[in-house]
Amino acid sequence: MAKADEFLGKEVSRLKKEHLNWTLRELQSSSKPHAKVDGKDVLMLCTNNYLGFSTHPKIIKAMVDATEKWGAGAGAVPVLSGRTSLQIEFEEKLAKFKEVEATLLCQTGFAVNSGLIPQIVGQGDLVISDQLNHGSIIDGVRLTKADRGIYAHNDMNELEKVLKENKGKHKTTLIITDGVFSMDGDIAPLDEIVKLAEEFNAMVMVDDCHGEGVMGKGKGVVAHFGLQGKVHIEGGSLGKAFGVMGGTIAGSKDLIEFAYNKSRTWLLSTAHPPGMVAACIAAVDVLESEPEHVENLWNNTNYFKKQLDSLGFNTGNSQTPIIPIITGDPGSAQEFGKILMEKENIFVTPIVYPMVAKELSRLRVQMHALLTREDLDKALEAIERIGKKLKVI
Ligand SMILES: *Cc1c(COP(=O)(O)O)cnc(C)c1O
Numbered sequence: 001m002a003k004a005d006e007f008l009g010k011e012v013s014r015l016k017k018e019h020l021n022w023t024l025r026e027l028q029s030s031s032k033p034h035a036k037v038d039g040k041d042v043l044m045l046c047t048n049n050y051l052g053f054s055t056h057p058k059i060i061k062a063m064v065d066a067t068e069k070w071g072a073g074a075g076a077v078p079v080l081s082g083r084t085s086l087q088i089e090f091e092e093k094l095a096k097f098k099e100v101e102a103t104l105l106c107q108t109g110f111a112v113n114s115g116l117i118p119q120i121v122g123q124g125d126l127v128i129s130d131q132l133n134h135g136s137i138i139d140g141v142r143l144t145k146a147d148r149g150i151y152a153h154n155d156m157n158e159l160e161k162v163l164k165e166n167k168g169k170h171k172t173t174l175i176i177t178d179g180v181f182s183m184d185g186d187i188a189p190l191d192e193i194v195k196l197a198e199e200f201n202a203m204v205m206v207d208d209c210h211g212e213g214v215m216g217k218g219k220g221v222v223a224h225f226g227l228q229g230k231v232h233i234e235g236g237s238l239g240k241a242f243g244v245m246g247g248t249i250a251g252s253k254d255l256i257e258f259a260y261n262k263s264r265t266w267l268l269s270t271a272h273p274p275g276m277v278a279a280c281i282a283a284v285d286v287l288e289s290e291p292e293h294v295e296n297l298w299n300n301t302n303y304f305k306k307q308l309d310s311l312g313f314n315t316g317n318s319q320t321p322i323i324p325i326i327t328g329d330p331g332s333a334q335e336f337g338k339i340l341m342e343k344e345n346i347f348v349t350p351i352v353y354p355m356v357a358k359e360l361s362r363l364r365v366q367m368h369a370l371l372t373r374e375d376l377d378k379a380l381e382a383i384e385r386i387g388k389k390l391k392v393i
Pocket of ligand 1: 108109110111134136137178182207208209210236237238239246247
């Protein structure tokens, strides 16, 4: 008889054989463009810490000071005894910054989706999702008993078709999309989605984890489109451009009150450590008072993408600091990443199935506000050379 846990090793062997396993690197410094990884000084082109806020002195100081004053942990889930004054201050500050009525600080961006989506829609409702939405949205949708519709990535004709086919059949209809798509770096046509939603009386939820701090002068993709007040639910992450950790829900006062009464991840999981909340408050302050970080990020993004395109790389439909270099099969993406790391000391993560379709395997480059022109040119030179050797270009 097979041992009860025998499948574990077998599955890992299969993943390795098909080049679908992860090589876990060890980060031995703070997360920054010149970082130490696996014993080497590398140029890091694969962090979500777009603005360098995880090492911003004001943000670190806020975290340390609050930790000394408030202690290491919040002590409980927010509804029991864990909601600090800092949390309230953060939620009010973020609401003002994002020009919404109210916000809620949640554990993570993932927890926003898995906790809130199943409360918004249930039996008798319909949830319609972009085919390339983030895995945490997919998991949130899996937790609902609602009917489900999927539309091809950013395809508004298909979205309209799903809405038409289902007209009058459901109580609540919810359209969900990533704001910035995490693997392709393109953005959702939110203006068109909102227009269709208004026509069919549907709710709109945008998961803007990669857009917060990046799009719309840092206010996110909804602000980028000037759609404040027209998107019912905005989900965000504080672990990416904000450089800390956490998730956010932004929208109407009714939405926020609904969310903290019903979202199971909010109700059943420990509140943020006070130091982390203080760091998030400081991150909003820095976004407002030091606009140069977002500007630098976009200058680097525009330069790097233009150079990659002119070298003949396939960067898909990237419109943001997420710039994929699509290589094709998983083996070539893994090989490209391995050579860059081992021979050139450049750290870029290969992305393969199930994060993307197998034939769209890629290196996912992410820009950073603190990368210099010299850093970018060094990376471009190496990427060009290896791309030619591997016949990617
Ligand atoms: C990163 C990401 C999440 C998860 O956010 P965390 O705060 O890291 O849990 C959710 N949705 C999207 C679209 C993301 O890119």
